[in-house]
Amino acid sequence: MISHLIPRVLSKLLIPLIMLFALYVQFHGDYGPGGGFQAGVIFGAGIILYTLLFGLDRAKEAFRPRVLEIFVAGGVLLYGGVGIAAIFAGGNFLDYDVLAHDPTHGQHLGILLVELGVGITVAAVMATIFFQFAGRGRTDD
């Protein structure tokens, strides 16, 4: 295998920044452009960049497919869970007003959790789909 030294060194500098930026987009979505979907896609792109430069095997060690599968379902469940929690708190499905004492606080909390669910699912889905494509045609699994 050709050792892509310069891209590897550069990506080691860039990937943490990409993932940090994804978290910024995730949690700053209430105030600026962005949100769960964009953050998840950026995080997934970071994982894909790592896979491209360091190989599928090392990427699967860093981001275990088993764990990613749990995250794929976990994000959707978090989203749905917020909706169910709202029902138990006495409101309608996905009605965040009842999640806290103050309706506005409830909305803040609901949006934060829901966007987190979207972000987790999207990031895990992007990485999983790429792993599936990249692992296709190999004999080991």
Added chain:
Amino acid sequence: MLDIVHLILFTFLAVVAVAIIRLKDLFAAVMLMGIFSLLSASLFTVMDAVDVAFTEAAVGAGISTILMLATLALTESEEHPEHNKIQVMPLIAVVATGAVLVFATFDMPRYGDPEAPIHHRVAPHYIEHTDDEIGVPNMVTAVLASYRGYDTWGETTVIFTACVGVMLLLGGHAIVDRFRRRKDSGSEGDS
């Protein structure tokens, strides 16, 4: 000034689209599709839809290009068309459909028209009440996650379903193999 930027970007989009259709080398076509997405993202930015531009740049120019390249690595990167001469009936059908679509756009409100119907239904409510109902400065987030929480819930489920589909189609043999092995060892244990 903004019109000129729009015009240039749209011209580039059209040129890239025609180039993608005419290219036989699929590798180059995939690269041009990435450029097409990047141009769309610039267009969305100019139209002040930064959230959409974000997504288009990351998904369209980034991830889908890589997925296309991964697909090309599994097949081959040269197109082998079955018909080299122009076929008349499909051409007529495509031109007629295109003409109808272009004709339909004449009824659409102009870009940025404040009198357009879309600005007179729920949009005024969002603009006036987001601050006291949701209390989130970014109105797009408020609409997506709260007012239209059901839509976003559906979208997340779609992404989840797509992932399950890809896992079954591309990784399904691994699951089947695992199941068979378990079944074989199970039957051996019985006998």
